[in-house]
Amino acid sequence: MADLVFFAGTMDCGKSTLALQMDHNRRARGHRGVLFCKFDRAGEQMVSSRLGLRRPAVEVGDDMDFWAYLVDLAVGGTVVQYLICDEAQFYTSAQIEQLARIVDEMDIDVYAFGITADFRTELFPGSKRLVELADRVQVLQVEALCWCGRRATHNARLVDGQMVTEGEQVIVGDVDDAAARASVPDAAPAATDSGNVEYEVLCRRHHMRRMTSARARQAAPQVLPFDEARP
Numbered sequence: 001m002a003d004l005v006f007f008a009g010t011m012d013c014g015k016s017t018l019a020l021q022m023d024h025n026r027r028a029r030g031h032r033g034v035l036f037c038k039f040d041r042a043g044e045q046m047v048s049s050r051l052g053l054r055r056p057a058v059e060v061g062d063d064m065d066f067w068a069y070l071v072d073l074a075v076g077g078t079v080v081q082y083l084i085c086d087e088a089q090f091y092t093s094a095q096i097e098q099l100a101r102i103v104d105e106m107d108i109d110v111y112a113f114g115i116t117a118d119f120r121t122e123l124f125p126g127s128k129r130l131v132e133l134a135d136r137v138q139v140l141q142v143e144a145l146c147w148c149g150r151r152a153t154h155n156a157r158l159v160d161g162q163m164v165t166e167g168e169q170v171i172v173g174d175v176d177d178a179a180a181r182a183s184v185p186d187a188a189p190a191a192t193d194s195g196n197v198e199y200e201v202l203c204r205r206h207h208m209r210r211m212t213s214a215r216a217r218q219a220a221p222q223v224l225p226f227d228e229a230r231p
């Protein structure tokens, strides 16, 4: 019996890497699948991981109907056994419902990958519907870390280096990390009308205190990166 699985985590915790590995392992055994993406940092029609892997994918627009897409494939004689859906937080609620229907009525496994909450700690529409409908929500084994060493559970948005808690929900961008950026060399901070946007993953405590690594460094330069006192 097929499953709808939501692999959830913060930014930079290895979701796209796992998505590409799951696709690779299935294809290596002759299974047929379709890879979907939306607003990948590396560009359209692509799933990319910070480890340097990337593969072409079908870009999901708001008007994309997964059910109709799969029906068309079936009518054309293409047998599909699984779907990999990256950046699923950006999908609409209706699209997540279409994916659940595909699992139940076409017996196709759907593996969705995405961040649960935005920089304001509010659920994205796609993630909300996935939490509501998935057979399983799986937290990734590789944990992204807050600057204090705790598991990072939240995503902070930095505009010109300052953490913000208001703004548009969707701004494509990367974590503020030179090593991470090295795998996508053309990925500069996203320039918007309001400034340069980057993200940083934090534990809840430091997200709520708006204590980014830069602010912590200013407050107590000697305590980074791992402070026993943990401000």
Ligand SMILES: Nc1ncnc2c1ncn2[C@@H]1O[C@H](COP(=O)(O)OP(=O)(O)O)[C@@H](O)[C@H]1O
Residues within 6 Å of the ligand: 009, 010, 011, 012, 013, 014, 015, 016, 017, 018, 048, 049, 050, 051, 142, 143, 144, 179, 180, 183
């Ligand atoms: N230079 C590196 N060496 C080893 N691992 C790396 C390197 N750069 C990134 N990673 C790994 O890749 C992960 C990010 O993978 P990615 O699939 O892009 O994340 P996500 O899709 O969740 O944002 C990091 O958490 C880290 O484990």
Ligand SMILES: Cc1cn([C@H]2C[C@H](O)[C@@H](COP(=O)(O)O)O2)c(=O)[nH]c1=O
Residues within 6 Å of the ligand: 010, 011, 012, 015, 016, 039, 040, 041, 114, 115, 117, 118, 119, 120, 155, 156, 157, 169, 170, 171, 172, 173, 174, 175, 199
């Ligand atoms: C927190 C947050 C993130 N985003 C964007 C930034 C990235 O383009 C993606 C997440 O990609 P990743 O592979 O998981 O790193 O989401 C956003 O638009 N709004 C937000 O609040």
